[in-house]
Amino acid sequence: MGEKDRKETAEVEIPVGLLHPAMLEPFRVRFFVEDELITDCEITLDPYHKGIERIMEGMPVEKGLIITERICGICSHIHLWNGTRAVERGLKIKVPERADSIRVIMAELERLHSHLIFLAHAMEVLGHETMCMRAFTLREDIMDLLYIISGNRVHYAVPILGGVRPRCDIDEYRLEELKTRLSKLKLKIGDYANRVINDSMIMSRVKGTGVLTKEEAIKYATPGPTGRASGLDVDLRKKMKEYKNYDFDVIVLDDGDVKDRVVARALESIEAVKIIEQALEHLPPGPVSNRSFDVGEMKSSISYIEAPRGEIYDSCSLDETGRIRNYQNRTPTLTAMASMEIACIGDQLTDGMLTVASCDPCLACTNRAIVVENGKERIITQDDVKSLIRRGLR
């Protein structure tokens, strides 16, 4: 190779994907590399658009809402809860306190198992197989708890308009079983989190890689634990009425590197256990659902909720016969992945995939819609969103 050619090949593009062991799901990352250092990164999330909102258009509301659960297989409960919550807010349905508590218990158990999947995957990508297996072992115990409450391991279908399904009511036997199992689990999760945080081998690998500063996090609207690891003090659970009785801390860390994203999730798991314990201790008596309501015309109603990965937004309206019109859903991975494009610039190539994986991407739910204008894809800017909102308000 001559001197001239060498200069031309200095910057190389390294594509990762469509399939990669670091991520179970297909998506494509293009790393632009100069001397093993990443100079630019482009993430394509294309292959997954299924058009779930389109299927739901014109369906009876309760039949349609059950589809929202199939948006994602990891955080399935929270999607259904948020969809139900949007309709409940629009129709002004009063939800019994017991139902709210059961929903919170399910959501926090789901947060636990989601964070443990993340930790298991992060350890797998790091190459620390023991910790990966320990996370999977712990996760099985949580899946058992979910199974005890709902009867299924993944798609629980707990919330229903006006409460929760009667089969998911936590009776005396289940309450005792949950309490005893959770007290054992609490120690194990604490142990695991401690081990992850204090392991010098893991921390030396992840410290200082993939730094996302607070300014960048604000600019890219980084949601959930990923944003909180960069110093954004945003947790919708503190503002939700369902969570107002529970005492828990919002984990906010300052460094914004992969280490903080791992630690934030490890610490959040402990907080989630705290919330579940409080909810089981003070489970309000009474009915689990209030089914005395009329489904009729409903103006557009929105709901935000704190999912394991960040905020989920759902909006929906109903026509006179109670059929779904214009259902919309936005999931947290969309902005989390966008901020990871910035975070991995300046890293070594070997750390690039780790950084992208560290935002806990869940791609099944991310591909919502593509705006096509004259046969070309168009990116929606802030002005477009503003004009859309203005049109919606008129």
Added chain:
Amino acid sequence: MIIWQRMPQNISRSRGVKMLKKISRKNAIHVMLFYTGGCNGCDIEIANAAWSPRYDLEQYKVILTWNPREADVLAVTGPVLRRTIEPLKKIYEAIPEPKIVAAVGACGTRCGIFKDFGGELGDSDEVVCRVDEVIPVDAYIPGCPPRPEDIIAGIAAGIPLLLER
């Protein structure tokens, strides 16, 4: 040495190599997981069945991989989407013979809720068809999502098919 002891004596070289391959394959089944566009549920359950110490397919020498060239079993989860139909065909061709395909989950076997189900605009255009309309499928593992026990049973049922081929 142990493998050679299990083989019959006085056979031709090519036949011997074939038998050796068969014995070796039985001891290292590689499952490739390809996710054509479901909801992640089946995906996590397969990873769980393979890796999680409670189920642990790896103790039966079934190993999860993402490299089609070393795979024996292709586990497909999810309905085939318009954008994943070509990659699915390519990955199927890249897997060396003999191979078996397992369609996992309600979406893999019957397209689940995404086809034959829809409001006024009908079902989704992005969801094209079932997995067995694109590539031949040997094992169906139904469930939404199937439990890890079902996945282990399904893959265990497919292994004799693989060894016969």
